[in-house]
Amino acid sequence: DAKTTQPPSMDCAEGRAANLPCNHSTISGNEYVYWYRQIHSQGPQYIIHGLKNNETNEMASLIITEDRKSSTLILPHATLRDTAVYYCIVAGNMLTFGGGTRLMVKP
Amino acid sequence: ETGVTQTPRHLVMGMTNKKSLKCEQHLGHNAMYWYKQSAKKPLELMFVYSLEERVENNSVPSRFSPECPNSSHLFLHLHTLQPEDSALYLCASSLAGSVAGGTDTQYFGPGTRLTVL
Numbered sequence: 001d002a003k004t005t006q007p008p009s010m011d012c013a014e015g016r017a018a019n020l021p022c023n024h025s026t027i028s029g030n031e032y033v034y035w036y037r038q039i040h041s042q043g044p045q046y047i048i049h050g051l052k053n054n055e056t057n058e059m060a061s062l063i064i065t066e067d068r069k070s071s072t073l074i075l076p077h078a079t080l081r082d083t084a085v086y087y088c089i090v091a092g093n094m095l096t097f098g099g100g101t102r103l104m105v106k107p
Numbered sequence: 108e109t110g111v112t113q114t115p116r117h118l119v120m121g122m123t124n125k126k127s128l129k130c131e132q133h134l135g136h137n138a139m140y141w142y143k144q145s146a147k148k149p150l151e152l153m154f155v156y157s158l159e160e161r162v163e164n165n166s167v168p169s170r171f172s173p174e175c176p177n178s179s180h181l182f183l184h185l186h187t188l189q190p191e192d193s194a195l196y197l198c199a200s201s202l203a204g205s206v207a208g209g210t211d212t213q214y215f216g217p218g219t220r221l222t223v224l
Contacts, residue, residue, distance in 0.1 A: 034212070041195065041218070041220065042217055042218065043109070043111075043113075043197050043199075043215030043216050043217050043218050044150070044197070044199075044215045045109070045215070046109075046212055046213070046214060046215075049212065094152060094155075094163075095152075095213060096152075097149045097150040098149055099149055100149075
């Protein structure tokens with residue numbers, strides 16, 4: 001499975017959009033981009049996934065570049081409860097979790 | 108609530124004890140997974156079961172013994188553990204009957220926090 005690179009931490013003001021970047025320059029054609037988040041000491045929570053097209057659901061939007069080498073997870077109106085570690089995973093056969101981005105939403 | 112439950116939520120055990128972790132999924136899925144998350148480390152995949160058959164064993168020591176009696180239940184039997192086995196143990200499930208040929212979305216339980224004294 002392809003490797004991903006994420007910033008270790010980010011801050012976001014409450015009510016503002018949180019844009020979490022992810023680089024996956026070695027992604028191959030059949031690999032999906034998945035995003036999960038993990039609130040402290042809880043199980044990871046599925047957020048969204050996509051292959052080529054941008055995706056949106058009730059939690060977030062996923063923007064994938066045309067060359068598929070990077071993506072951005074957007075939380076449109078971040079709340080304090082969105083404080084968590086966010087994992088970007090490029091998955092062919094299995095999910096391989098890296099270090100993720102620790103997002104801190106501040107009042 | 109993800110439809111995946113784990114019991115117990117917390118467990119403290121000595122190195123000579125035998126205990127079991129239980130996972131149950133109410134999603135009608137065919138694949139189940141055990142992960143380990145040690146402090147300050149990423150999640151590590153331990154075992155994968157698909158249609159009740161073990162399809163992945165990620166070089167896990169034999170003191171961890173999984174069991175999948177049916178597609179809704181998964182156990183992790185523990186014996187003679189070491190203090191370094193203290194971690195959050197997470198169970199997940201996904202729809203796929205086979206893990207070959209592409210990923211499908213995994214849904215995680217809340218985890219069991221294990222402390223080995």
